[in-house]
Amino acid sequence: MMLYIRSPQDVRIAWGGLMRTRGVTVWEAAALACKEATYMPVFNQSDREVVPYDGKSNAPIVIAKGGFSGLFPDSSFNSYQLALNTSLPNTVLWCDVHLTKDDIAFVHPKVKKTYLVNGVAMEGWFSKDLTLNDLRNVTLSPTLYLEPHTSVVTDARKAGLEIYASEFANDAHFAYNYSYDPIAEYLSFINDTELSVDGVLSDFPITPSAAIDCFSHTNETTYEQVLVISNNGASGVYPGCTELSYIQAVEDGADIIDCNVQVTSDQVPICLSSIDLLSGTTVLQVPPFSSRTSTVPEIQTAAGIFTFNFKWDEIQKVSPEISNPLYNYRLLRNPAYKNAGKFWSLSQFLNYAKGKSLVGVMLKIECKF
Numbered sequence: 001m002m003l004y005i006r007s008p009q010d011v012r013i014a015w016g017g018l019m020r021t022r023g024v025t026v027w028e029a030a031a032l033a034c035k036e037a038t039y040m041p042v043f044n045q046s047d048r049e050v051v052p053y054d055g056k057s058n059a060p061i062v063i064a065k066g067g068f069s070g071l072f073p074d075s076s077f078n079s080y081q082l083a084l085n086t087s088l089p090n091t092v093l094w095c096d097v098h099l100t101k102d103d104i105a106f107v108h109p110k111v112k113k114t115y116l117v118n119g120v121a122m123e124g125w126f127s128k129d130l131t132l133n134d135l136r137n138v139t140l141s142p143t144l145y146l147e148p149h150t151s152v153v154t155d156a157r158k159a160g161l162e163i164y165a166s167e168f169a170n171d172a173h174f175a176y177n178y179s180y181d182p183i184a185e186y187l188s189f190i191n192d193t194e195l196s197v198d199g200v201l202s203d204f205p206i207t208p209s210a211a212i213d214c215f216s217h218t219n220e221t222t223y224e225q226v227l228v229i230s231n232n233g234a235s236g237v238y239p240g241c242t243e244l245s246y247i248q249a250v251e252d253g254a255d256i257i258d259c260n261v262q263v264t265s266d267q268v269p270i271c272l273s274s275i276d277l278l279s280g281t282t283v284l285q286v287p288p289f290s291s292r293t294s295t296v297p298e299i300q301t302a303a304g305i306f307t308f309n310f311k312w313d314e315i316q317k318v319s320p321e322i323s324n325p326l327y328n329y330r331l332l333r334n335p336a337y338k339n340a341g342k343f344w345s346l347s348q349f350l351n352y353a354k355g356k357s358l359v360g361v362m363l364k365i366e367c368k369f
Contacts, residue, residue, distance in 0.1 A: 001157070002094065003055075010232075012045055013181065024304065026127070029093055031355075037213075040169075043219065052157075052193050052196030052198055053190055053212075053216065053217075054217065055190075055216055055217025056217075058198075059212055059216075060189075060196075060198055060200060060212055061090065061091075061092055061164075061196060061199030062087050062088050062090075062091045062092070062199065062200060062202065062205050062209050062212065063091070063092045063094050063164060063166075063196060063199050063200065063201040063202065064080070064083035064087060064091055064092065064093050064202065064205040065201050065202055065203050065205075066094060066203070067079030067081070067082065067083040067094075067205075068080075068082040068091060068203075068205060068206070069085070069203045069217065069299045070169060070170060070202075070204040071204075072139045072169065074260045080093055083159055086205070086206040086209070086272050087205040087206055087208075087209040088209040088212065088213060090207055091209065094201060098235055105160045120193065122152060123262060128190040139195060141177075143268060143335075143336065144175055144176050144286055145175060145176050145177060145336060146177050149195055151196070153194065153195055153196070153197065154194060155325075162198040162199070163196045163197045163198055163199075163272050164197060164198060164199040164200065164201060165189050165200050165201065166200070166201035167201075167202070168182070168185065168186065168200055168202040168204070168207075168208065169202070169203045169204065170182045170203075170204045173232075174353035176332075176334050176335065176336070178335075179236050179237055179333065180331065180332065182204070182207050183207065183210065183211050183215055185209035186200060186207065186212075186245075186288040187211055187215060187216060188207045190211060190212060190216045190217075191216055191217060194316050222324045227255045227325050228253060228254045228255045228256070229254065229255065229256040229257075229258060229362060230245075230246070230249035230254045230256070230257045230258050232245060232248040232258065232259075232260065232273045232323075233245025233247075233248065233249045233250040233257060234246075234248035234252055235273070235322070235323055236263045236323075236333055236334075237333070237334055237335055237337070238322065238334070238340055239320030239338070239339065239340065239341050240280055240320070240322075240323060240338075241259070241260065241272050241273050241280070241281065241320070241343060242320050242340070242341025242342055242343060242344070243270040243341055243342055243344055243348075243352070244337070244341035245341060246344070246349065246352060247352075249343040250356050250358070253357075255358060255360075256358060256359050256360050256362050257349075257353060257358065257360065257361055257362070258359060258361070258362040259271040259310075259344075259346060259349045259362070259363050259364065259366060260272060260273050260274070260364045260366075261346055261363055262274075262275050262307040262308075262363065263307065263308060263309065264307055264310055264311055264312045264314075264315060265308055265309060265311050266311045266312055268311075268312035268345055269347075270307070270312060270315065270343060270344070270346060271343065271344050271345070271346060271349050272307060272315075272343065272347045273323070274285045274300075275299060275306055275308070275366075276300065276304035276305065276306060276307075277289075277303075277304075277305045277306065277307060277310070277315070277318065278304055278305055279323075280320060280321055280323060281320055281321055282316045282318060282319040282320075282339060283305050283318050283342035284305075285319075286317065286318055289304070289305065289310070289314070289317075289318065292305050292309050292310075292364055293305055294306065294309065312345065315343060316342070316343065318343075319339045320337055320339060320340070320341050320342070321338060322334060322337070322338045322339075346363075349361070
């Protein structure tokens, strides 16, 4: 994730990082590149306090990168027009115009110097004095999980600067931390007080607009009640029907948590997504159990390994396995926790639910004849 950092006073065309002149002045280039551009301040120091968004004031700005460039060609009329029609009213249109001879003009709070810019002495933080690592706040590990964020946001706020995050795209590969949810990625840069930025730069500006206007700081806003019901707990984050998936579902705000009730050979009702242990468990990797296949046409045409052929203590020896419905497209769910958690009996599930502020629980019992 790249951050653009600016001081909130002097008014200039929105460039925050990238401008290209190609023999004309910045203002001529800006007029040619996007005639309807929104103007915003950059660079000069200000005494105005810069504070994170609290859900009521100081909302982050949505910056449409080349307009709605995830659907239309970057910086085209249609791209800008769609961004204006579908995003927040104060959305900023981004023009990709470069200033410096090496095409980069990022700013950063750690190194403040004065340079001549278009013949005018300008004090600020410039990329020529920095490394690429100085400009990065959040990076991905080789396993595609986020590394701990740096202090660049808090450092910038201490210097009285505003911070804008970029490199957002709905069709890019997400960190597993966000479970392929672009709204969740934006919210991490809005709701987190240590990471909260003043704006986001996006190829799909409708998404951050929705994140800011509809989903940020929802715990402080009253909405019409819509029930959220889990599906095997938070089974997109952890293996379904495990204690981790149920705990996560409650923490995520589910109103109702669910249990698919299966029964073991010793008559213990348990929570499992399927009567067939081949789905959602690693039963095939446990040699004593992998040979217990049978065919029950009344249940399914294919052979399976069924819960009613196991005692509860035997099932507890089998590890859960996260569901990957789009495995063929190489879209994996939270692989670091693909076998995490333990299965719960129905009594354990109900005891946990009793102690939580839930609307209720949903028990699913499937009968086949």
